[in-house]
Amino acid sequence: MDEELISSLAVKTDSKLVLLVIDGVGGLEVDGMTELEAAHTPNLDELARKSICGVTDPVSSGITPGSGPAHLALFGYDPLKYTIGRGVLEALGVGIELGPRDLCCRGNFATVDPSGVVVDRRAGRLPTEKNAELCRLLQSQVGSIEGVEIGFTSGKEHRLVVVFRGGDLSDKVSDTDPQKVGERPRPASPLAPEAEPTSRLVNSVVELASQVLSRQSPANALLLRGFSKCPDFPSMRELFRLSPAAIATYPMYRGLAKLVGMEVLDAGDSTEEEFATLKGNFYKYDFFYIHIKKPDRYGEDGDFNGKVMSIEEVDEWIPSVLELRPDVLVVTGDHSTPSLLKSHSWHPNPFMLYSLHCRSDGVARFTERECRKGGLGRFPAVEVLPLMLANGLKLKKYGA
Amino acid sequence: MDEELISSLAVKTDSKLVLLVIDGVGGLEVDGMTELEAAHTPNLDELARKSICGVTDPVSSGITPGSGPAHLALFGYDPLKYTIGRGVLEALGVGIELGPRDLCCRGNFATVDPSGVVVDRRAGRLPTEKNAELCRLLQSQVGSIEGVEIGFTSGKEHRLVVVFRGGDLSDKVSDTDPQKVGERPRPASPLAPEAEPTSRLVNSVVELASQVLSRQSPANALLLRGFSKCPDFPSMRELFRLSPAAIATYPMYRGLAKLVGMEVLDAGDSTEEEFATLKGNFYKYDFFYIHIKKPDRYGEDGDFNGKVMSIEEVDEWIPSVLELRPDVLVVTGDHSTPSLLKSHSWHPNPFMLYSLHCRSDGVARFTERECRKGGLGRFPAVEVLPLMLANGLKLKKYGA
Numbered sequence: 006m007d008e009e010l011i012s013s014l015a016v017k018t019d020s021k022l023v024l025l026v027i028d029g030v031g032g033l034e035v036d037g038m039t040e041l042e043a044a045h046t047p048n049l050d051e052l053a054r055k056s057i058c059g060v061t062d063p064v065s066s067g068i069t070p071g072s073g074p075a076h077l078a079l080f081g082y083d084p085l086k087y088t089i090g091r092g093v094l095e096a097l098g099v100g101i102e103l104g105p106r107d108l109c110c111r112g113n114f115a116t117v118d119p120s121g122v123v124v125d126r127r128a129g130r131l132p133t134e135k136n137a138e139l140c141r142l143l144q145s146q147v148g149s150i151e152g153v154e155i156g157f158t159s160g161k162e163h164r165l166v167v168v169f170r171g172g173d174l175s176d177k178v179s180d181t182d183p184q185k186v187g188e189r190p191r192p193a194s195p196l197a198p199e200a201e202p203t204s205r206l207v208n209s210v211v212e213l214a215s216q217v218l219s220r221q222s223p224a225n226a227l228l229l230r231g232f233s234k235c236p237d238f239p240s241m242r243e244l245f246r247l248s249p250a251a252i253a254t255y256p257m258y259r260g261l262a263k264l265v266g267m268e269v270l271d272a273g274d275s276t277e278e279e280f281a282t283l284k285g286n287f288y289k290y291d292f293f294y295i296h297i298k299k300p301d302r303y304g305e306d307g308d309f310n311g312k313v314m315s316i317e318e319v320d321e322w323i324p325s326v327l328e329l330r331p332d333v334l335v336v337t338g339d340h341s342t343p344s345l346l347k348s349h350s351w352h353p354n355p356f357m358l359y360s361l362h363c364r365s366d367g368v369a370r371f372t373e374r375e376c377r378k379g380g381l382g383r384f385p386a387v388e389v390l391p392l393m394l395a396n397g398l399k400l401k402k403y404g405a
Numbered sequence: 406m407d408e409e410l411i412s413s414l415a416v417k418t419d420s421k422l423v424l425l426v427i428d429g430v431g432g433l434e435v436d437g438m439t440e441l442e443a444a445h446t447p448n449l450d451e452l453a454r455k456s457i458c459g460v461t462d463p464v465s466s467g468i469t470p471g472s473g474p475a476h477l478a479l480f481g482y483d484p485l486k487y488t489i490g491r492g493v494l495e496a497l498g499v500g501i502e503l504g505p506r507d508l509c510c511r512g513n514f515a516t517v518d519p520s521g522v523v524v525d526r527r528a529g530r531l532p533t534e535k536n537a538e539l540c541r542l543l544q545s546q547v548g549s550i551e552g553v554e555i556g557f558t559s560g561k562e563h564r565l566v567v568v569f570r571g572g573d574l575s576d577k578v579s580d581t582d583p584q585k586v587g588e589r590p591r592p593a594s595p596l597a598p599e600a601e602p603t604s605r606l607v608n609s610v611v612e613l614a615s616q617v618l619s620r621q622s623p624a625n626a627l628l629l630r631g632f633s634k635c636p637d638f639p640s641m642r643e644l645f646r647l648s649p650a651a652i653a654t655y656p657m658y659r660g661l662a663k664l665v666g667m668e669v670l671d672a673g674d675s676t677e678e679e680f681a682t683l684k685g686n687f688y689k690y691d692f693f694y695i696h697i698k699k700p701d702r703y704g705e706d707g708d709f710n711g712k713v714m715s716i717e718e719v720d721e722w723i724p725s726v727l728e729l730r731p732d733v734l735v736v737t738g739d740h741s742t743p744s745l746l747k748s749h750s751w752h753p754n755p756f757m758l759y760s761l762h763c764r765s766d767g768v769a770r771f772t773e774r775e776c777r778k779g780g781l782g783r784f785p786a787v788e789v790l791p792l793m794l795a796n797g798l799k800l801k802k803y804g805a
Contacts, residue, residue, distance in 0.1 A: 068411075068795070068803050069801075084803075084804070348802075383780075383781065
């Protein structure tokens with residue numbers, strides 16, 4: 006897929022496109038059936054009968070994607086060309102708003118022995134509440150160095166995000182996390198000449214934090230990795246002439262949507278509120294990304310039945326989307342999360358696209374194996390957005 | 406497929422992958438059925454029902470591959486990026502062990518008239534025994550020039566391989582074979598400045614050989630072409646973190662496996678011995694390539710029934726492979742060899758991959774047309790290895 010080609014053909018029209026992403030919806034068989042096959046989904050199945058179906062590879066054969074690349078592909082961005090640093094993704098995940106000059110990284114609270122050697126990279130996976138308390142402590146003691154503001158935001162268990170704000174900061178800085186026990190934390194070092202001041206700053210922060218944490222147990226050290234800055238992606242407005250809006254309850258997906266220039270709507274924290282947000286804002290935008298998190302969470306937990314039920318819950322909302330009469334409605338996953346594997350996987354995503362000119366293909370159920378027989382076959386997820394634009398009559402002819 | 410991406414995600418695990426290559430297995434219909442469709446293959450068919458199936462293009466649509474590119478693709482090497490010189494392939498085919506500095510080329514015994522003009526490029530396709538006798542004669546008379554050892558190895562009929570060993574040799578040397586009758590053999594000439602000494606050496610060899618052969622009839626001249634050296638490919642160990650072993654009875658396939666760093670096992674010279682070798686070495690490696698030659702040979706001979714029987718023979722060995730409990734088992738061809746065409750062809754290869762998390766697709770028979778309906782659809786053969794790694798849980802997640 007060549008986004009410059011798509012960009013050169015995209016035109017602004019009134020048609021409205023809806024991309025419904027059911028996170029991790031694809032699965033694997035348990036007792037002969039996948040989660041989708043086991044679910045009772047009359048509305049999704051009826052939509053499949055009117056749609057063109059297929060399965061998508063988020064990146065390529067055999068590649069298991071993280072949420073970042075999987076979503077970028079669905080938004081029309083080549084996930085091998087457009088990459089997002091680990092620190093930035095972690096920051097998006099905890100809901101931090103990053104400016105273009107901010108530097109951020111992932112952090113672990115860890116345990117070092119009296120000689121300074123790491124003995125536990127996760128400080129016994131300390132309680133999240135203790136993590137929050139330590140972040141507040143660090144914030145009060147190490148909130149600013151040499152005119153640079155330092156922000157400590159707690160994540161779950163031992164995880165935190167550190168943001169450096171102010172001045173001319175570089176992300177070409179090596180990790181301080183040795184990634185294994187039995188070694189000392191490494192000093193940050195510059196990976197390019199211009200990163201010299203930043204790496205000195207990082208080392209000062211780590212040293213001060215060590216002093217602050219020295220009386221704590223077991224979290225008496227801070228390990229940093231994945232220094233990165235917000236990528237400067239062209240927006241979906243620039244690339245595809247869309248006015249896009251995002252409806253998602255989790256910070257990670259709201260952050261990803263913002264990276265490609267979507268307007269992030271206030272979507273509450275339930276599926277019901279998400280679909281109400283779609284309805285209430287339908288007149289305002291021409292592209293809607295709605296993200297449903299639950300099936301992925303149940304998949305990660307290995308909870309087959311929970312995933313089945315969460316899929317059935319989504320199914321009940323399909324009529325309310327169709328009532329809005331979108332010109333194009335896509336239902337798919339970002340990646341598969343089989344409860345059998347308890348993790349993201351490489352398996353292609355079931356996909357269906359409904360529009361008045363989709364050339365429906367007789368697929369009778371929205372499942373992995375039925376969609377595979379559909380008119381689109383197996384194809385790269387980065388082609389989803391061009392297909393949506395085309396079905397919304399938003400792409401001019403190529404050549405004469 | 407981006408092998409750098411795969412390489413960056415590959416991890417070492419204990420899972421065991423088996424790639425069973427049935428050479429030339431794909432075919433074309435005679436009386437409505439292909440060789441696979443005509444064959445009785447209960448074991449392959451039962452495996453297909455538990456597998457994910459598809460068909461692979463070795464290179465791209467319509468391209469008929471030689472054994473070299475077809476195998477490189479299956480080993481995870483882009484066959485358009487990784488190329489092997491004709492001389493080297495010929496040398497591998499007759500079982501010559503090439504060092505990194507050795508130069509080799511293909512040769513023909515030919516007939517020239519008294520004025521030196523080529524009248525038969527193949528010397529009447531002289532008997533293979535005569536060829537061997539002439540090679541021994543040349544070896545005794547032209548075994549060494551200017552400190553460089555010259556090795557003459559006979560092939561079938563008029564074909565031979567010449568190896569130059571010692572000193573700083575270049576492969577940037579033009580053919581001496583004019584490729585048509587009615588012309589004189591051409592002097593080798595340098596295709597780059599550094600090849601000047603090598604091309605002089607080659608011309609000395611040709612001249613000496615002509616003197617030696619001048620009293621022979623009809624093979625009174627030597628034509629050389631395809632000067633090449635062993636390519637320096639990254640190994641499968643480096644690229645994919647595998648400990649790979651090859652089980653093949655023919656020198657060509659053993660040589661190809663060696664080029665990508667496989668350990669070539671002593672596999673005897675029968676299918677039975679090959680599968681015994683797999684069993685005996687199964688604990689030692691984590692990737693096994695097994696090559697079955699017969700179906701290709703029958704295909705090349707246009708022997709439909711012979712090919713059917715050779716496929717049925719392979720089928721009988723499938724249970725013995727499954728008894729070893731490989732984590733991933735792939736059965737496919739390198740290229741098609743329809744007996745109708747008596748040659749390699751461009752038709753995609755039937756493919757199936759069995760693992761505990763393959764997402765089986767209901768394909769009921771291992772045939773070209775049934776596999777085409779499978780969950781993987783039609784895809785490039787170079788994606789086979791990433792899929793095997795993924796199914797063996799040997800690939801980390803891409804991005805977060």
